[in-house]
Amino acid sequence: MIRRxxxxxxxxxxxxxxxxxxxxxxxxxxxxxxxxDDANAVDTGNILAGPSGDHWAGTDNLGRDILFRTLVxxxxxxxxxxxxxxxxxxxxxxxxxxxxxxxxxxxxxVSAAINIAVAFPGILLALFFAVVFGVGxxxxxxxxxxxxxxxxxxxxQTLVAGIESRDFISAARIAxxxxxxxxxxxxxxxxxxxxxxxxxxxxxxxxxxxxxxxxLGLGVQQPRYDWGRLLxxxxxxxxxxxxxALAPGAAVLIAGLAFNLFGExxxxxxxxxxxxxxxxxxxxxxxxxxxxxLIEESHQAGTDLVLDVRDLEVTFPGARGxxxxxxxxSFAVRRGEAVGVVGESGSGKSLTALAVSRLVxxxxxxxxxxxxxxxxxxxxxxxxxxxxxxGTSLAMxxxxxxxxxxxxxxxxxxxxxxxxxxxxxxxxxxxxxxxDRLRSVRISEPERRARQYPHEFSGGMxxxxxxxxxxxGNPALIIADEPTTALDVTVQLQVLDLxxxxxxxxxxxxxxxxxxxxxVGEVCDRVLVMYAGRIVEDLPAAALSGEALHPYTRALVxxxxxxxxxxxxxxxxxxxxxxxxxxxxxxxxxxxxxPLASERCRVEDPALVPAGxxxxxxxxxxxxxxxxxxxxREEVRVP
Amino acid sequence: xxxxxxVAPAPRVGAPxxxxxxxxxxxxxRLLVSLWVLVTASFLMIHLIPGDPxxxxxxxxxxxxxxxxxxxxxxxxxxLLVQYWHYVQHLLTGDLGTSMISQLPxxxxxxxxxxxxxxxxxxxxxxxxxxxxxxxxxxxxxxxRGHGRRTELAFTTSSVVVGIVPDFLVGVALVYVFGxxxxxxxxxxxxxxxxxxxxxxxxxIGPAAILARIVRVEMVSVLEADFVRTARAKRLPARTxxxxxxxxxxxxxxxxxxGLLLSGMVAGTVLVENVxxxxxxxxxxxxxILNKDYQVVQAxxxxxxxxxxxxxxxxxVALALIDPRSxxxxx
Numbered sequence: 001m002i003r004r005x006x007x008x009x010x011x012x013x014x015x016x017x018x019x020x021x022x023x024x025x026x027x028x029x030x031x032x033x034x035x036x037d038d039a040n041a042v043d044t045g046n047i048l049a050g051p052s053g054d055h056w057a058g059t060d061n062l063g064r065d066i067l068f069r070t071l072v073x074x075x076x077x078x079x080x081x082x083x084x085x086x087x088x089x090x091x092x093x094x095x096x097x098x099x100x101x102x103x104x105x106x107x108x109x110v111s112a113a114i115n116i117a118v119a120f121p122g123i124l125l126a127l128f129f130a131v132v133f134g135v136g137x138x139x140x141x142x143x144x145x146x147x148x149x150x151x152x153x154x155x156x157q158t159l160v161a162g163i164e165s166r167d168f169i170s171a172a173r174i175a176x177x178x179x180x181x182x183x184x185x186x187x188x189x190x191x192x193x194x195x196x197x198x199x200x201x202x203x204x205x206x207x208x209x210x211x212x213x214x215x216l217g218l219g220v221q222q223p224r225y226d227w228g229r230l231l232x233x234x235x236x237x238x239x240x241x242x243x244x245a246l247a248p249g250a251a252v253l254i255a256g257l258a259f260n261l262f263g264e265x266x267x268x269x270x271x272x273x274x275x276x277x278x279x280x281x282x283x284x285x286x287x288x289x290x291x292x293x294l295i296e297e298s299h300q301a302g303t304d305l306v307l308d309v310r311d312l313e314v315t316f317p318g319a320r321g322x323x324x325x326x327x328x329x330s331f332a333v334r335r336g337e338a339v340g341v342v343g344e345s346g347s348g349k350s351l352t353a354l355a356v357s358r359l360v361x362x363x364x365x366x367x368x369x370x371x372x373x374x375x376x377x378x379x380x381x382x383x384x385x386x387x388x389x390x391g392t393s394l395a396m397x398x399x400x401x402x403x404x405x406x407x408x409x410x411x412x413x414x415x416x417x418x419x420x421x422x423x424x425x426x427x428x429x430x431x432x433x434x435x436d437r438l439r440s441v442r443i444s445e446p447e448r449r450a451r452q453y454p455h456e457f458s459g460g461m462x463x464x465x466x467x468x469x470x471x472x473g474n475p476a477l478i479i480a481d482e483p484t485t486a487l488d489v490t491v492q493l494q495v496l497d498l499x500x501x502x503x504x505x506x507x508x509x510x511x512x513x514x515x516x517x518x519x520v521g522e523v524c525d526r527v528l529v530m531y532a533g534r535i536v537e538d539l540p541a542a543a544l545s546g547e548a549l550h551p552y553t554r555a556l557v558x559x560x561x562x563x564x565x566x567x568x569x570x571x572x573x574x575x576x577x578x579x580x581x582x583x584x585x586x587x588x589x590x591x592x593x594x595p596l597a598s599e600r601c602r603v604e605d606p607a608l609v610p611a612g613x614x615x616x617x618x619x620x621x622x623x624x625x626x627x628x629x630x631x632x633r634e635e636v637r638v639p
Numbered sequence: 640x641x642x643x644x645x646v647a648p649a650p651r652v653g654a655p656x657x658x659x660x661x662x663x664x665x666x667x668x669r670l671l672v673s674l675w676v677l678v679t680a681s682f683l684m685i686h687l688i689p690g691d692p693x694x695x696x697x698x699x700x701x702x703x704x705x706x707x708x709x710x711x712x713x714x715x716x717x718x719l720l721v722q723y724w725h726y727v728q729h730l731l732t733g734d735l736g737t738s739m740i741s742q743l744p745x746x747x748x749x750x751x752x753x754x755x756x757x758x759x760x761x762x763x764x765x766x767x768x769x770x771x772x773x774x775x776x777x778x779x780x781x782x783x784r785g786h787g788r789r790t791e792l793a794f795t796t797s798s799v800v801v802g803i804v805p806d807f808l809v810g811v812a813l814v815y816v817f818g819x820x821x822x823x824x825x826x827x828x829x830x831x832x833x834x835x836x837x838x839x840x841x842x843x844i845g846p847a848a849i850l851a852r853i854v855r856v857e858m859v860s861v862l863e864a865d866f867v868r869t870a871r872a873k874r875l876p877a878r879t880x881x882x883x884x885x886x887x888x889x890x891x892x893x894x895x896x897x898g899l900l901l902s903g904m905v906a907g908t909v910l911v912e913n914v915x916x917x918x919x920x921x922x923x924x925x926x927x928i929l930n931k932d933y934q935v936v937q938a939x940x941x942x943x944x945x946x947x948x949x950x951x952x953x954x955x956v957a958l959a960l961i962d963p964r965s966x967x968x969x970x
Contacts, residue, residue: 455963
């Protein structure tokens with residue numbers, strides 16, 4: 001608690017607000033004691049005088065000192081505001097907890113009433129109550145208090161609802177403790193902190209509202225005076241002595257701001273982390289010799305490369321220095337090829353995809369010694385030509401089709417936009433192409449569907465539409481990041497089939513990112529296995545079962561249940577946890593979980609080296625036999 | 640959700656029309672209930688006043704026979720329910736009663752004063768939106784993803800402070816600077832076009848600051864959304880991403896919160912009108928409260944209340960147009 005209050009005092013605004021609030025409260029106490037006589041002293045020689053040595057803020061129409069009157073008025077103004085706030089809080093508590101105490105049905109009625117009352121602005125409610133309670137200070141206190149009650153009622157309701165379902169409340173209920181007792185003993189203490197904070201802010205509001213009512217002549221009446229009343233008297237003589245209006249106005253403003261900002265600062269109390277710039281990290285040692293061809297000569301590669309990536313790194317600023325979730329990734333994708341990228345979450349596979357497609361936004365930083373799409377260097381500064389190339393030749397399919405479409409725009413328009421911007425089509429022909437693309441991804445009634453909004457599509461349909469959006473241009477490469485993870489199992493196959501069909505028909509290359517090694521094995525020609533921001537193995541999909549060399553790849557394959565899996569045995573999992581990108585150990589990142597790990601693995605990071613035709617692996621013990629018995633028995637859990 | 644629609648997917652044909660219909664019915668229902676509450680409250684207002692409102696209005700020196708006659712005119716001696724029934728009947732025919740002080744029909748007083756207040760509120764509304772949206776959007780873009788922390792701090796702090804200052808104090812400050820000190824603009828009445836400047840500004844500045852802050856926060860969070868990443872993946876120009884994709888979504892939440900603010904402006908006219916001697920409902924209601932002319936007060940409270948309800952309804956309809964999903968949302 002004390003630490004949190006200290007954090008309030010750490011921001012300049014918090015310090016200023018606290019100091020002002022204390023000053024206002026002190027003034028409220030001492031000002032009437034010190035200066036009441038000065039404030040009431042009539043100086044008939046100086047009526048409505050401007051500021052002078054005797055009267056710093058001038059005098060009013062009876063020759064009374066404006067400054068002293070403003071200072072003395074602090075007490076009444078603060079007192080009335082606090083009284084009104086107290087009424088608002090108490091009435092709000094009654095309203096807000098009524099549902100809890102009375103039960104569901106009467107509670108619903110109360111909350112409907114609160115909802116209607118909250119819709120009306122406070123000043124209107126205050127005027128209503130001012131009429132009912134009569135003109136004057138008492139009437140105004142009641143008016144502002146009751147006008148503030150609905151807002152506090154709603155706040156209380158929200159807070160109570162948040163705590164109602166907690167275990168200790170249920171336990172007390174089961175124990176037969178009465179509702180009122182639970183409310184007083186368990187609920188109120190737990191919501192008191194936000195209530196007090198909001199009451200402080202509310203006091204600032206009440207102070208300003210009170211000044212408003214008094215300014216209208218509906219609040220404090222002569223001979224008593226608060227700031228609003230002084231302002232009411234002063235505004236009529238603003239041309240003669242502007243200070244007579246400005247002094248009480250400034251006082252209201254300062255006090256209102258002080259309470260308000262003090263409350264806000266307390267509310268913000270908990271410290272907010274600051275993200276700074278990115279200090280440079282030393283570049284990682286290239287994982288392979290740059291001149292070495294990534295695709296072997298026998299594959300006749302080099303001429304038909306769609307994507308060529310070397311030493312790709314992605315860096316983010318972190319609380320304790322830069323974090324590098326992708327640490328030197330090199331691979332290439334040929335025309336029409338399907339490359340799978342597998343790995344656990346946090347392995348850097350999605351970031352690799354985003355980096356390749358230049359979608360890693362600030363504050364992330366992407367570095368690579370080569371990043372070519374269709375022979376064009378993507379590392380160059382953003383240009384129109386580059387945008388056009390990326391917009392038409394590269395299609396992205398994201399994980400969650402639910403959130404990846406703009407909910408406020410029709411589907412047809414969202415597809416058509418690509419053609420309008422990159423192919424210069426007119427609205428009508430762009431829309432026609434969108435309808436055509438929707439049809440090509442097997443969406444029935446595409447004309448009608450194009451006029452619908454994303455929320456009217458089913459999940460699988462949205463994902464197919466997303467693929468269709470990628471087909472608006474003439475993509476040479478589709479990057480699909482977990483395209484089926486968010487979908488029902490029955491729909492997953494449709495989407496995968498569609499991707500496969502597009503690939504076969506148009507010779508489009510596919511990079512399929514997935515945590516599911518089975519999916520990747522079925523759809524892709526080649527598989528990249530990523531661990532802790534690196535490729536640890538690059539192998540033909542056919543080699544996955546049986547010929548995988550890296551112990552991590554073998555563990556991934558072994559973790560998949562198949563027809564031969566003994567259902568009486570718990571499912572195999574990889575023991576240990578994935579590496580935290582902020583804390584990558586020296587040596588091989590997998591060593592801590594690896595059954596083959598030796599001393600060398602913990603010190604020296606293995607490079608990705610060729611290990612047969614179309615096969616690369618980064619492991620000091622590639623292909624060595626693993627004692628399955630030990631691996632299985634060690635920490636086997638049911639996922 | 641009905642059982643049928645949760646068991647089997649509803650037939651898709653004609654489906655888009657239904658959320659709209661349900662939205663309209665639900666929204667209209669809420670409007671009617673609120674109206675009923677408002678009418679009842681304004682009716683009860685006169686009866687909640689301690690003592691005899693007629694005696695209070697006419698003063699202690701008025702002869703008892705006059706008070707009795709007025710009470711009879713107003714039907715104050717009838718049973719409460721009968722009075723309520725008559726009140727609602729009269730309202731439906733546009734009869735708001737007669738002023739106890741001036742003996743003029745209240746509907747005449749209201750219709751004389753309403754246009755000036757409406758002008759003030761609408762102009763301030765337009766100014767607030769015209770300032771807040773571009774300001775909020777550009778601040779959102781400038782301060783996205785931890786960019787421009789200094790700008791963000793300066794903007795947030797100043798908009799918080801400006802947002803707290805009540806409209807009548809803004810008015811007093813504007814009067815002092817532009818009226819008293821510089822003498823550029825008139826500070827009272829609405830006779831000339833330049834007389835509109837200060838009242839409209841006093842009313843618009845606070846809400847504009849708050850709204851701009853909300854728009855910025857929403858903009859910053861929307862710029863993180865998946866669909867913005869999709870728009871970036873489509874390599875659209877920055878302007879299209881910000882204005883075409885992000886803005887409509889940022890406005891959804893901004894409008895919800897801003898709606899309260901804007902209905903607050905309707906009532907905010909009361910104070911501002913009193914600063915600038917604006918010949919609208921706001922100055923009339925205050926003088927009527929002080930004169931205990933309760934029939935007029937009652938009618939003006941009703942008019943303000945209806946204004947607020949209309950604004951709230953319009954905001955919800957605007958929301959539904961911008962974001963069709965909001966029609967499905969339960970309230």
